[in-house]
Amino acid sequence: MFPPVPPIGLEYIAGALISAGNKAEILDLCFSENIFKEIDNAIDLFKPDITGITVRNIDSALFLNNEFFLNEIRDIVKHIKENCGLKVIIGGAGTISCPKDILEYLDSDFIISGPAEGSINYVLEQINSNTNNKIFYGTCTSGLKINRIISGINYNKYLEKGGIAGFETHKGCSSSCCYCIEANTKVFFKEISDVINEIKELINIGCSHFHLCDSEFNESLEYCLDFCNALKQENLNIKWTAYMKPDNFNKKLFQLMKETGAYLITLTVDTYKKCDMYWSDIERFLFSAKSTGIKVAVDLLTGFPYEKEQEIKQHLENIRRPLPESININTYIRLYKNTRISKQIISDKNLHKYLIYYSNDENLIKPVFYNHINLEQLSQIVEFDPIFRIDGADKGVNYNRLENIAT
Numbered sequence: 001m002f003p004p005v006p007p008i009g010l011e012y013i014a015g016a017l018i019s020a021g022n023k024a025e026i027l028d029l030c031f032s033e034n035i036f037k038e039i040d041n042a043i044d045l046f047k048p049d050i051t052g053i054t055v056r057n058i059d060s061a062l063f064l065n066n067e068f069f070l071n072e073i074r075d076i077v078k079h080i081k082e083n084c085g086l087k088v089i090i091g092g093a094g095t096i097s098c099p100k101d102i103l104e105y106l107d108s109d110f111i112i113s114g115p116a117e118g119s120i121n122y123v124l125e126q127i128n129s130n131t132n133n134k135i136f137y138g139t140c141t142s143g144l145k146i147n148r149i150i151s152g153i154n155y156n157k158y159l160e161k162g163g164i165a166g167f168e169t170h171k172g173c174s175s176s177c178c179y180c181i182e183a184n185t186k187v188f189f190k191e192i193s194d195v196i197n198e199i200k201e202l203i204n205i206g207c208s209h210f211h212l213c214d215s216e217f218n219e220s221l222e223y224c225l226d227f228c229n230a231l232k233q234e235n236l237n238i239k240w241t242a243y244m245k246p247d248n249f250n251k252k253l254f255q256l257m258k259e260t261g262a263y264l265i266t267l268t269v270d271t272y273k274k275c276d277m278y279w280s281d282i283e284r285f286l287f288s289a290k291s292t293g294i295k296v297a298v299d300l301l302t303g304f305p306y307e308k309e310q311e312i313k314q315h316l317e318n319i320r321r322p323l324p325e326s327i328n329i330n331t332y333i334r335l336y337k338n339t340r341i342s343k344q345i346i347s348d349k350n351l352h353k354y355l356i357y358y359s360n361d362e363n364l365i366k367p368v369f370y371n372h373i374n375l376e377q378l379s380q381i382v383e384f385d386p387i388f389r390i391d392g393a394d395k396g397v398n399y400n401r402l403e404n405i406a407t
């Protein structure tokens, strides 16, 4: 909600359903003041055979001001099952860490883990044939054509409240960050012409400011260059911002991004067992992007097991040197089931004294954090240097905080 984010995933699911001859309607409860009444009204009017709910995140993933979302979603599932007599499918990016546990926690009928637009119609067929299966693994194919349905979302409301439209070029991530539930997930690229058509459709309804919804834009340098070249040819008057990783980039890419309206990159960085090359890539990334006029904010996760304060100081110095716009630091590591860092920490009893909210509950659905550099220590490390910002201390995202620098 700070800012509100349009549920792009539902637009793809609705598109996939409608293309296969089904009827589908999106109920967006983002601004609802009485969600149960709105659900009842929508079900009365549309009379669906089945419902689906997207879980974008289990929680806000930050220790400070953490918000856990599943209890409210569980109430909605209960309401739909008990009051409306309908079955519920759960999907969304938040489900990929532990689909079985989330299915049980929410008491939903089915769950689709992973991208569902390529699988939803198959899942419905299975449900129709009374499958015993409750857990499905979503998949896609590169170039899969999905007509995204943007008419189900009231974009004006999002724009009024500081939200911006989103688009995506691919699913998945081939990187292997030890703390991330998206690590090593299968990558599916969209047809560039389809992505550009989506942007044009959103421009037609009044959007001109976009956030790329890819976990990180630069999964493939070749694809990124082709995408930016195609976007440049369209000469659309937009501005956009993206998450990127310190990999698969060159100066040409940043030039093209700038020419197509990119003004801000959030660079994802962590300090877990990195070699010197990683730090020089970050430096190169920052200097190259900044030389084109694109601003870069760094999101930094640090304070991994056995990392010493002195090492962290050195890493901060490495990142600070090329002067990014800001460095958002987080030393509270949210543990999710099956990530490498969770396995390492849970199996090392010496580290358990640094766990917060841990109760031997192995599914890690409710927030559990690892922390050995607390806020006081972190404040001392950053020495009140204004370039640093402690993640989660206030609500908001980089493009809101840094929007005044947008060109």
Ligand code: SF4
Residues within 6 Å of the ligand: 173, 174, 175, 176, 177, 180, 181, 182, 183, 184, 215, 216, 245, 268
């Ligand atoms: S690069 Fe980003 S999305 Fe990919 S594994 Fe790392 S943190 Fe996750």
